[in-house]
Amino acid sequence: MIEINENSTTPIYQQIYDNLLKLMVLDVLSEGDKLPSVRELALLLKINPNTIQKAYKQLEQDGYVASAVGKGNFVKDHQTIIKKYQQSIEMILENGFIALLHIGESKGSILKRCESILEGLDD
Amino acid sequence: MIEINENSTTPIYQQIYDNLLKLMVLDVLSEGDKLPSVRELALLLKINPNTIQKAYKQLEQDGYVASAVGKGNFVKDHQTIIKKYQQSIEMILENGFIALLHIGESKGSILKRCESILEGLDD
Amino acid sequence: MIEINENSTTPIYQQIYDNLLKLMVLDVLSEGDKLPSVRELALLLKINPNTIQKAYKQLEQDGYVASAVGKGNFVKDHQTIIKKYQQSIEMILENGFIALLHIGESKGSILKRCESILEGLDD
Amino acid sequence: MIEINENSTTPIYQQIYDNLLKLMVLDVLSEGDKLPSVRELALLLKINPNTIQKAYKQLEQDGYVASAVGKGNFVKDHQTIIKKYQQSIEMILENGFIALLHIGESKGSILKRCESILEGLDD
DNA sequence: GTGGTCTAGACCACC
């Protein structure tokens, strides 16, 4: 379920974060589900537990999971997860748009650019 | 003109790179203009010359400026600068769109989202 | 394995770059192999770590190795390394040929010259 | 006759050297001809006399011109100029061939590569 | 321990 690319430049803890977040967003890991324990996942992925721990801590700080000492990490409610995720992406898009507006591109032209990018992507 | 955030996680040389690139894209630094000398900018920003040097070297490697020993660093042709910049933003937008497609959003819905984001922005 | 000429005009970091690239091209350093760590090589060659770092960074930017923080630098796929290397040599030959054409030598005469040079070399 | 590219990365004194050498090789500057004086050329090209001086000194060291104090710099006999020039290029080609042999390419294959490169060039 | 960034200060090649 979780794939780590050893040779990627993105840190491993980040890859774990991304993978888990994606599973939550796709509702594979649903509201209230328990994430695998740090040790468990460390063994499974053959990765240092510290690295897993860092990813979990980040997910907690960003409000995607709730950590209960001695029990484990649990997925928060799906609504808020989706919302936060969409907001983070909207922020990215907004910054891109602002950059294009700054160099004098019109809103209409930007929308057309978006359309053409979307056309090139798979559904 | 150039603002450095000492506490940011993005490296200082990267911030300088971004700032200068933005000035070139906005045509504040125009084709053929001479960038401030390494030492000059180092004094101005109270930053080590090596750090400035690193930013300048990166700009040269990425094809935005031409560096000439004994003379200085000069802004390259505006067309290619704009093109490269647009490409980098398109890449960002594309990644955002891919993320939204992954969570099941339709292309139509994504476009509408773009429209609504754009409406909230100044021209 | 790696020899540095302190008195050469070519920068030390460049010499390291060339040496390592040659080892990769010759498949002494093979696909996936870990390069010596920055500090290790610095000690071995009695050279400042920053200088080694610069060579490694360049190799990464040119697509010959993949760098991973906390793990090391790893040789990329051998095919692309060979291809890039051949291209760089072709460029050199091309410039030589152009120079000879400029002074009025015919293509046929140039080819013969190449043959005679090759005859003088070991297989 | 002499063209300087201000934005090139190759040093100006080197460009002057190359230009003058080319003129001598092409016999535009013939045996015994006097090169323009340092001052003259400096004014013509709007370049610092020191830079010109450096190019001239290099040409003398490499045996292409003879400098006579108080009189000027004079082109040596055409035969030796051509020979030295060809030798310098042969050296370049030889190094390229050696590199290709090192990575296991056969002499035959190298010759074919030369042919194909030559085909792509103008006479 | 690994790579990445930064500082302080020096020297060189070029103009």
Next chain:
DNA sequence: GTGGTCTAGACCACT
């Protein structure tokens, strides 16, 4: 004075 290289030594992020 300008960019380019190098050293010495420090600190940070990641594994």
